[in-house]
Amino acid sequence: MLDVVIENGVVIDGSGRPGEPGDVAIGGGKIVAVGRVGHVEAARRLDASGLVVTPGFVDPHSHTDYTVHANRTAESTIRQGVTTEIVGNCGITNAPVSQYSKSSVVAALAIHGYEGPVSWSSFSEYLEDVERGGISQNLAWFVGHSAVRGAAGVRGAQPTEEELAAMEAHVEEAMEAGALGMSSGLEFREGRQATSEELERLVAVVGRHDGYYASHIRNRDASILEAVDEFLRAIELSGAHGQISHLNVRLDTGAPPGGWEHAVARMERARAKGMDIQADMTPFREGMGDMAGILPPWLMEKGPAHAAALLEDGEVRRRAKEDSDRYWRFVHKGQWERVRLHRSKQFPEYDGMVFPDIACLRGTDEWTCFFDILQAAGADMEHMEMVGELFSPEDLAQQLKHPLFSCGVDAYSSSVEDTTAGCSPLSFSGHTEYLSVHVRERKTVSLEEMIRKLTSLPASRFGIQGRGRVAKGYFADLVVFDPATVGSESTFARPAVYPSGIFHVLVNGQLVVDDQRHTGVRSGRVLRRAA
Numbered sequence: 191m192l193d194v195v196i197e198n199g200v201v202i203d204g205s206g207r208p209g210e211p212g213d214v215a216i217g218g219g220k221i222v223a224v225g226r227v228g229h230v231e232a233a234r235r236l237d238a239s240g241l242v243v244t245p246g247f248v249d250p251h252s253h254t255d256y257t258v259h260a261n262r263t264a265e266s267t268i269r270q271g272v273t274t275e276i277v278g279n280c281g282i283t284n285a286p287v288s289q290y291s292k293s294s295v296v297a298a299l300a301i302h303g304y305e306g307p308v309s310w311s312s313f314s315e316y317l318e319d320v321e322r323g324g325i326s327q328n329l330a331w332f333v334g335h336s337a338v339r340g341a342a343g344v345r346g347a348q349p350t351e352e353e354l355a356a357m358e359a360h361v362e363e364a365m366e367a368g369a370l371g372m373s374s375g376l377e378f379r380e381g382r383q384a385t386s387e388e389l390e391r392l393v394a395v396v397g398r399h400d401g402y403y404a405s406h407i408r409n410r411d412a413s414i415l416e417a418v419d420e421f422l423r424a425i426e427l428s429g430a431h432g433q434i435s436h437l438n439v440r441l442d443t444g445a446p447p448g449g450w451e452h453a454v455a456r457m458e459r460a461r462a463k464g465m466d467i468q469a470d471m472t473p474f475r476e477g478m479g480d481m482a483g484i485l486p487p488w489l490m491e492k493g494p495a496h497a498a499a500l501l502e503d504g505e506v507r508r509r510a511k512e513d514s515d516r517y518w519r520f521v522h523k524g525q526w527e528r529v530r531l532h533r534s535k536q537f538p539e540y541d542g543m544v545f546p547d548i549a550c551l552r553g554t555d556e557w558t559c560f561f562d563i564l565q566a567a568g569a570d571m572e573h574m575e576m577v578g579e580l581f582s583p584e585d586l587a588q589q590l591k592h593p594l595f596s597c598g599v600d601a602y603s604s605s606v607e608d609t610t611a612g613c614s615p616l617s618f619s620g621h622t623e624y625l626s627v628h629v630r631e632r633k634t635v636s637l638e639e640m641i642r643k644l645t646s647l648p649a650s651r652f653g654i655q656g657r658g659r660v661a662k663g664y665f666a667d668l669v670v671f672d673p674a675t676v677g678s679e680s681t682f683a684r685p686a687v688y689p690s691g692i693f694h695v696l697v698n699g700q701l702v703v704d705d706q707r708h709t710g711v712r713s714g715r716v717l718r719r720a721a
Contacts, residue, residue, distance in 0.1 A: 192217045192232040193699055196670060199238025203660040204245040204645040206638055214243055216666040219699035224660055234701070236694055238670050244641050245658050246273025246667030246697065247621055250470045250648035251404075251435055251598035253279060255331065258603075260303030263326045265605035265708055269688045270621040271669035273697045274328040274717070275603075276652055279435060280375035280406040283334035284308075285316030286360045291340035293569075301535070301573050303608060313360075314367035317716050324712035326702050327603075328667070330654060330719075332373035332404055333364035335392065336380035346491065347383045354391060361395040368718025370652055371402030371430065376417070377409065377517050378483030379572055390424050397428030401719065402652060404433035411443035411519055418453045422460050425467065432460075433651070436477070436600055437469035438589060440580045443519040450585070454592065468651055470596040471589040473623040475581050477600060478532060478614060481564055481574040484521060486513035494571035501565040511557050518578055526556040530682065532575035532613055536566040542613025542682050577614050577682075587634045596648040597624055597640070606686040615685040619678030622689045626677035637673055654717060666699035 194216040201224060202209040215223040215230065252275035254264065267275065277283075287295050287310060296308050310316040313333055320329070342349070342356040349357070361372055372392060375381040393403045403424060407417040418434070425432035437453060439445045446452070457467050482490065482497075489497050489510050500506045515522040521529060526545040533541050540548045540563075545556040552559055567574050589595050599620030624644065628634045635643075649658025656665045669692065676691030688706075695703035700713035 192222065192230055194234045194236065194666075194696065194701070195227060195230065195232040196236045196238050196243055196668070196694075197227075199241050199243040199670060201660050202242050202244045202638055202641045204641055204658055206642040208638055209242060214660060214668065216696070216699050219666060221660065221662055221664050221666050224662060236670065241670050241672050241693060242637075243660065244271075244669050244671075245645035245660055246669055246695065247271045247644045248274040248276070248648040248654065248658055249598050249621070250276050250433070250596040250651065251279050251472075251600050252277050253282070253600070253602040254329065255284060256298070256302045256602045257608075258320060258325060258329065259299060259306065259323070261603055261605055261608060262323055262712060263605070263708060263710060264603040264714075266617045266688070267603040267621075268326050268695055268697075268702055269692060269706075269708065270619070271671060271692050271695055272327060272621055273667035273669070273695065273714075274330065274649070274654060274657060276330050276332070276370065276648070278332035278334055278369070279373045279404060279600075281334040281336035281373050281379065281381045282375060283331070283337040285310055285313045285333070286337060286341040286364065287311050287316075288341040288343070290343035291337065294340060297570050298573050301570060302602070312367070313364035313369060317367060317718070321716050325714040325716075326708075326712050327697060327714040328657070328717050329714065330652065330717040331369050332371055332402070333361060333369045335372055335374040335384065335389070338372070338392070339380040339384070344380070345493070347385055349388065354388065357392055358395050361392050365396065365399040365401055365719075369401070370719050371396045371404065373404040373406075373435070375406040377406060378480040381406075382408070382487060386420050386423070390427055393424045393428040393430055397430035400431075402431040402433055403428070404435050406435045410439055411445045414439060414445055414449050414453050415456065418456050422456065422465070422467070425460070425465050432465065432467040434467070434469040436472050436598070437595070438471060438581055438585060440518065441520065441582060442523065442525070450588065468594045468596065470598045470648070471586070472598060472600045473586070473620050473628065474616060475579055475583065475586070476577050476614070476616070477580045478575050478577055478616065479518060480572065481560070481576050482572050483517040484514045485564075486510060486516070488513070495569040498565050498568045498571055501561050507557070507561050510561070518580075528579040530577040530613060531563065532577050534563055534567070534574065535570075537563055542685075577616075583632075586628070587632070590628055590634050590643075595643070596651060597643045598648075604686070606688065608686070613682055613685055615678070615680035615682060618680040618685055618687055619689060622676055622678045622691070625673065630673065653719065655720065666696050668694075668696045670694040
């Protein structure tokens with residue numbers, strides 16, 4: 191007897207081909223038949239009349255590892271049909287951990303709702319800890335460059351040879367533990383201090399394992415082309431696969447004319463030379479960022495706690511303001527109306543508000559509010575987040591039409607009960623935004639092409655075997671939804687709202703969402719890169 195039969199739906203298989211009426215039969219966690227399967231015995235039959243059946247969505251750029259220990263059922267993402275997330279992006283991971291970095295990892299997890307023990311040190315131990323607690327979705331990891339730096343006790347731009355060797359050993363261990371590769375975030379935290387030479391040494395370790403280097407590149411405005419060139423050189427020297435994370439150009443930040451087009455042309459020329467390069471994007475005009483990323487390097491040189499202490503000095507604030515023409519450079523132009531505070535433990539009453547409104551309430555200016563909030567965060571300064579209006583609809587459409595851009599969200603899973611969720615609807619409506627806005631409303635791409643970009647493209651991109659298609663022998667990661675009604679009412683004013691139109695979600699053959707309700711099942715797996 192089969193476990194589940196989904197019948198009478200339109201099957202969009204993830205290849206980009208038009209959907210066809212049919213059934214999907216599931217047994218032993220896998221798809222055993224696609225088409226008209228007839229009246230076979232099954233423990234459960236799901237009527238998909240008027241609905242589509244697609245592969246589970248694969249998010250190529252997620253930060254759900256921030257919240258997985260506190261939110262193992264992944265409510266906000268699994269309810270959107272996301273069955274696999276690629277995590278550990280932008281250089282930020284919770285492993286490896288050492289005496290140098292444990293306090294920072296503990297603080298980061300606490301900010302996102304987990305106050306339990308950090309009992310792991312190595313990357314292998316970390317993945318095993320996640321597995322023991324169970325997860326509702328599948329997760330595959332990068333090891334983060336900033337985490338590797340932290341575990342090796344590195345500060346500043348010139349690590350010693352001993353420190354470089356320690357970083358290489360951490361990357362090696364993570365690759366042997368099944369990491370997909372290494373990620374970096376070169377606009378903020380430890381990543382911005384790293385030289386090209388340091389990155390090339392570490393990416394060489396990734397290349398020896400035939401792994402992936404995913405990078406939030408060093409600049410996406412005035413120096414975007416130089417940043418892309420730095421990334422491509424590391425890939426060329428190492429032979430690693432390359433993924434440019436959320437490759438886009440922020441509005442009014444000094445990017446050269448046609449900056450995005452020139453960046454993509456460089457990527458395409460590299461592919462023509464034999465390098466394996468792709469990119470991903472996000473669905474909204476808005477995006478999340480690190481508050482401390484705007485601060486000049488000299489202020490952060492001795493760590494966040496020291497920087498917070500320095501910000502007590504008005505002269506330091508004046509210098510920092512003058513030197514903060516970096517990262518979200520529109521802030522330096524005074525465009526604070528584009529920036530919201532995402533979440534603050536010290537000032538929760540301002541969560542979700544734009545900085546001009548915060549300044550009005552506090553009777554001061556935006557820069558003072560910005561520095562006050564960071565100073566109050568103290569040692570947690572580097573974990574403070576903001577949301578900015580970054581892109582235009584035209585930018586998003588251009589990226590969406592490119593065949594080599596997978597579709598991610600650059601957020602983390604949450605739940606309506608989670609008080610650490612912050613103000614952003616990104617976690618609750620990112621994937622439905624692709625389906626409701628970009629497909630149904632704007633008709634930027636067809637539904638079939640959108641499903642390909644959400645499923646088989648990222649799955650094949652990262653070597654996720656047996657997922658991303660509705661085909662016999664594939665794992666039964668599936669979504670049943672109504673393309674006419676799928677959507678979300680999540681907004682900045684009321685972000686914690688689950689989507690509509692997603693009726694059933696199966697992960698490894700088990701129903702995790704059944705008739706729009708989470709079943710509590712944790713049938714997900716930690717997916718390790720095949721050796």
